Amino acid sequence: MSIRRSVTIEQLPEITSEEQGRRFLSMVQNRMGDRRPGLVLDCSGLTQMDRPVLHLLLSCLEEAMKRNGDARLASVSPTAQATLKVIGADRLFQIFPSNADAVNSFYQNSAAFNSIEYSQNEDGQESENAA
Numbered sequence: 001m002s003i004r005r006s007v008t009i010e011q012l013p014e015i016t017s018e019e020q021g022r023r024f025l026s027m028v029q030n031r032m033g034d035r036r037p038g039l040v041l042d043c044s045g046l047t048q049m050d051r052p053v054l055h056l057l058l059s060c061l062e063e064a065m066k067r068n069g070d071a072r073l074a075s076v077s078p079t080a081q082a083t084l085k086v087i088g089a090d091r092l093f094q095i096f097p098s099n100a101d102a103v104n105s106f107y108q109n110s111a112a113f114n115s116i117e118y119s120q121n122e123d124g125q126e127s128e129n130a131a
Helices: 018-031 051-066 078-087 099-112
Strands: 007-011 038-042 070-074 116-120 126-130
Touching: 007 018, 007 099, 018 051, 038 051, 038 099, 051 070, 070 099
Parallel strands: 007 038, 038 070
Antiparallel strands: 116 126
């Protein structure tokens, strides 16, 4: 059985205030589905990766994960990638060169788990292995 997940692409704006960040997060929350949302945050318009932007990225990731989904970054500038690496946030996000690559990553990963093998261990308990 294959579950087709919806993927939303959101253009991340320059965040100049906490209020602007809250509005963007609220919009993202409203657009996310209830089950396994895929969220691509297009970072092509960002000129800097400062504290408000990092907070917003982490908040978007948190909201997606609450729904058993994921958030991925696309079109992140080399400077912004360096900032993410310095603070360790590059380990939390998958980063892709384009929106299309990020969107496709949701479908490639789910296709990899379409084939799940069930087996029993020595104690008779069932376990699953993704093929």
